[in-house]
Amino acid sequence: MYVAVKGGEQAIENSHRLIAAERRGDPAVPELDVRQIREQMRHAVARVMAEGSLYDPDLAALAIKQAQGDLVEAIFLVRAYRTTLRRFAVSRPIDSARMAIGRRISATFKDLPGGQVLGGTYDYTHRLLDHELAGDGAGEAVAAEAAAPLDPEMPRVSDILDAQGLLEAEMPDDESDPVADLTRDPLRLPGRRDQRLQNLARADEGFLLALGYSTQRGYGRTHPFAGEIRQGTVAVEIEAPELGFAIDIGDIEVTECELVNQFKGSTEQPPQFTRGYGLAFGRAERKAMAMALVDRSLRAAELGEETGHPAQDEEFVLSHSDNVEASGFVQHLKLPHYIDFQSELHLVRRLRADFDARRTGTDREAAE
Amino acid sequence: MTSHLATAPRAPAAGFTDPVRDAQEVFRAVLQAQSHPGRRVRVPSGPAAPAPLGRAMAGVLLALADLDTPLWLQRGEEAALAYLRFHTGAPVAADPAAAAFAIVTEASTMPPLDSFRAGDADYPEVAATVLIAVAGFGQGQQVSLAGPGIERRQGFAADGLGAEFWAAWRANRGRFPLGVDALLFTDDEVVALPRSVGPEG
Numbered sequence: 001m002y003v004a005v006k007g008g009e010q011a012i013e014n015s016h017r018l019i020a021a022e023r024r025g026d027p028a029v030p031e032l033d034v035r036q037i038r039e040q041m042r043h044a045v046a047r048v049m050a051e052g053s054l055y056d057p058d059l060a061a062l063a064i065k066q067a068q069g070d071l072v073e074a075i076f077l078v079r080a081y082r083t084t085l086r087r088f089a090v091s092r093p094i095d096s097a098r099m100a101i102g103r104r105i106s107a108t109f110k111d112l113p114g115g116q117v118l119g120g121t122y123d124y125t126h127r128l129l130d131h132e133l134a135g136d137g138a139g140e141a142v143a144a145e146a147a148a149p150l151d152p153e154m155p156r157v158s159d160i161l162d163a164q165g166l167l168e169a170e171m172p173d174d175e176s177d178p179v180a181d182l183t184r185d186p187l188r189l190p191g192r193r194d195q196r197l198q199n200l201a202r203a204d205e206g207f208l209l210a211l212g213y214s215t216q217r218g219y220g221r222t223h224p225f226a227g228e229i230r231q232g233t234v235a236v237e238i239e240a241p242e243l244g245f246a247i248d249i250g251d252i253e254v255t256e257c258e259l260v261n262q263f264k265g266s267t268e269q270p271p272q273f274t275r276g277y278g279l280a281f282g283r284a285e286r287k288a289m290a291m292a293l294v295d296r297s298l299r300a301a302e303l304g305e306e307t308g309h310p311a312q313d314e315e316f317v318l319s320h321s322d323n324v325e326a327s328g329f330v331q332h333l334k335l336p337h338y339i340d341f342q343s344e345l346h347l348v349r350r351l352r353a354d355f356d357a358r359r360t361g362t363d364r365e366a367a368e
Numbered sequence: 369m370t371s372h373l374a375t376a377p378r379a380p381a382a383g384f385t386d387p388v389r390d391a392q393e394v395f396r397a398v399l400q401a402q403s404h405p406g407r408r409v410r411v412p413s414g415p416a417a418p419a420p421l422g423r424a425m426a427g428v429l430l431a432l433a434d435l436d437t438p439l440w441l442q443r444g445e446e447a448a449l450a451y452l453r454f455h456t457g458a459p460v461a462a463d464p465a466a467a468a469f470a471i472v473t474e475a476s477t478m479p480p481l482d483s484f485r486a487g488d489a490d491y492p493e494v495a496a497t498v499l500i501a502v503a504g505f506g507q508g509q510q511v512s513l514a515g516p517g518i519e520r521r522q523g524f525a526a527d528g529l530g531a532e533f534w535a536a537w538r539a540n541r542g543r544f545p546l547g548v549d550a551l552l553f554t555d556d557e558v559v560a561l562p563r564s565v566g567p568e569g
Contacts, residue, residue, distance in 0.1 A: 087435045088457060184436050186491060 023068050037061035046253075046282025047071055051323060052078030053183060053202045054085075055252050055281050072204075072323050079324055082183075089238040090178075092246055096256045096279075097156055099232040106157050107226040108260060114154035119231065121285075157228040158258045158275060167260065167273045189315050196298060196318060200291045201279055203321035209286060211311040212293030220309035222296050224276060227260035231283055255280050257288035261296050266304050274303060380447075383415050383430050383455040390415075394431040398551070401560035406513040406522035408505055408557045418447035420473035422555040425499055426451075433458040433469055440467030440484075442474060464496075470548075472500040475528045481536045484548045492545040495563070499551050503527040505559060509534060515541075515565030524559070526552050534567050541566035 024031065038045055038061035048060040052075045060078060067073035103119025106112050120143075132139070161167035180195035182202075188195065200208065215222045233253050237246040257278040265271035276296025278288035297311040310316055320326060384390035390413040401409040414423030415430065420443055433439060433456040440461045441448065449460060461467045464483045472478045478500070487495035502508075504527045511534055513522040529552075540547045540563060547563035 089435070185494075188490075 023066070032065055034058065034061045034065055037064050042283060044069070044071060044074075046255075046280070046284045047205060047287070048074045048078055049281040050284055050287060051075045051202050051204065052082065054078050054082040057282075072327050076324050076327070089240070091249075092237045092239060094234045094236060094252075094254070096230065096234060096254070097154070097159065099154070099230055099234045099254075099256075100251075101150055101154055101230060102232040102253075104154060104228065104230040104232075105226070106228045108157060108228075109160075112157060112160070114151040117150065154230075156230070156258065158260070161227070161260065161273060165272075168263070168269075168275065170275065187318060189318065191314070191318070193295075193299075196314065197277065197279075197295060199318045199321055200294055203291070204323035204326070205284075205287045205290065207321055207323070207326075208290035208294050211297070211317060212290040214309070215293055215297045215311045220297050220300060220307075220312045222259075222276065222293060223262045224259040224293060224296065225261070226289070227258045227275075229255070229257045229285060229288065231255040231285065253282050255282065255284045255288045257285070257292045259289070259292040259296055263303060274299070380451045380454040381416060381418060384413065384427075385415075387430075389413075390427070391431040394427045397558060398428055398432070398560070401551070401558045402562060403517055404522075405515060405517045405560050405562055405565040406524040408559055410556060411553075411558050414556065418445065418451050420445065420501065421448050421451070421471075422501055422553055424556050424558050425471070425501060425553040428499065428551065428553075428558065429458075429469065429471070430455050435459070437468035438466050440464045440470045442470075442472045442478060467496050470496050470498045472498060475500050475502060475526075475533065481540045481548055486540075486543060486546040486548060488546070492547075495546065495548050497549045497551060499553065500529075501553050502529065504554055505552075505557065511567035512569055513561075513565050514568040515562070517562070518565065521568065526559070537561070538566050 038057045041061070041064065044064055045057050045060045048063055048071055049055050049057065051071075052060065052063070054060070056078075059081065060074070063074035063077040063081075064071065066077060101114075101117055101119075103121065104114070104117040106116065110116070158167055158170075162169065180192060180198060182195065182198050187199065214220070216224075231254070233251040235248045235251055237248050239246045255278075259276040259278075260273045261276060263269070263272055263274040274296065276292035276294075276299075278291030278293075278295065280287045280291065294311055294317060297309075298314050298317060300307045300312040307313075393412045394414070397409050397411045401407065411424035411427050414425075414427030416423060417426030421429070429439070429452060433452065435457045437456075438459045438461040439452060439456075440463070444460070452458060453460065458469075464470055464479055465485055467484065470484050478498075481498070484496040484498055485494065487493060506525055507527045508525045509530050510523065510525045513524050514520075537550075544563055549563050550561040552559045552561060
């Protein structure tokens with residue numbers, strides 16, 4: 001990460017004042033309230049929380065305001081802020097089977113236990129610009145209420161397949177081992193799946209989307225089905241050693257995607273379905289699905305499948321997925337490289353002089 | 369989460385009076401010590417902690433230890449354990465090799481330096497810092513330290529650190545960039561001994 005940059009003090013101060021004025025825009029237009037961003041820009045807030053690795057809708061909304069909607073910049077702000085926070089506890093794993101469902105769909109079973117729950121989605125809109133939203137009087141939006149509450153039993157599709165022995169079992173590597181944490185320890189390659197999933201969970205959505213897409217187009221076949229996508233709120237629990245039991249410290253909204261992929265089996269493993277897993281804070285279906293595609297794709301070597309495509313290369317994917325790192329390295333090119341460039345200029349001029357001298361010599365020989 | 373602890377019959381002794389300011393002062397002192405290996409640096413605002421933790425050592429632990437830094441204690445008195453757990457949230461490791469900070473309160477019986485985490489070639493920075501309490505500086509085997517941060521030579525001696533310790537420290541320095549770092553404490557002072565520094569001659 002490139003952060004501290006030195007330069008002309010006065011110019012930088014003026015630049016900050018200018019950016020503040022630009023952020024405010026036309027003073028005749030009411031200023032954005034952070035609460036408005038939190039409530040009305042939920043997908044932007046979700047992305048900043050997921051890739052900023054900090055679940056706090058208010059801070060994410062503030063970062064979006066400060067960054068004038070530049071989400072990668074907002075993610076950087078949140079990442080920087082989270083480093084100042086004290087860590088009190090490590091939560092127990094969230095249990096998505098006990099999620100308060102907002103949306104839950106499966107492309108594999110039409111009539112699954114608990115039913116399909118469409119929830120709020122853009123999938124069936126016609127992508128026509130709604131000019132009514134441009135005016136002040138867009139009218140009140142009132143959601144239709146279901147006649148009956150949702151089925152309290154909402155088993156995950158993976159649990160159903162698992163019960164029939166048709167899906168690979170998902171076992172933790174070693175439950176006594178701490179879970180990898182990239183915010184504390186550097187990336188290690190080759191790494192375990194816990195590290196990979198954390199990397200992908202905070203990875204740039206666009207990068208994952210493109211990689212996932214590449215696997216669908218033939219650069220590493222994954223043959224996936226959307227086993228289940230569920231979105232809703234789950235409880236976060238911590239265990240205080242002094243208490244001896246878990247306490248609920250609040251709810252978070254997440255989107256989870258389990259892709260089910262065909263696997264023809266190997267000498268040790270029977271033919272079965274395998275999984276790709278995606279999880280993101282807030283409403284982030286595209287991100288969760290792309291993550292699940294890439295997760296499964298990165299398991300190609302482990303499952304003895306053909307490898308060699310970009311989305312199957314763990315080092316390539318995990319080293320380039322972080323948009324704060326990527327943005328820093330790309331944008332550091334803006335910083336002064338005057339001395340570096342002087343040396344290259346000097347070198348090119350010398351080479352050029354040698355080249356011209358040789359050319360003149362050759363021309364003379366040819367003329368003779 | 370803390371309410372039941374505050375009302376527990378034997379609440380741990382007080383930590384920093386002003387946690388942010390005090391921790392910054394202590395951090396500054398450690399930084400100063402690390403920048404001048406072998407030089408004695410006073411540690412301000414060290415809290416009175418239960419034995420065997422001295423004030424300076426307790427202050428450094430309160431400033432640096434947290435949930436991510438497992439502690440290993442040579443002598444795990446319950447009061448000291450409770451104090452550190454309460455104020456830092458740091459887990460206590462039974463195995464010295466698992467510790468980020470190893471707390472040695474009896475230098476004469478400390479485990480060999482190579483029983484602590486020395487980092488690995490890719491990540492030498494994950495090595496342990498060994499905190500060693502000594503009765504005083506100036507007495508004990510005189511050594512002449514050299515290395516980064518020392519212009520020529522830095523004379524140093526700590527009570528209770530004899531030939532055996534310094535031989536082990538030479539071996540530790542020989543493993544650079546791997547190896548442990550040490551902080552030596554009296555009740556109110558700290559001396560840093562980074563792995564890059566050792567006795568010469």
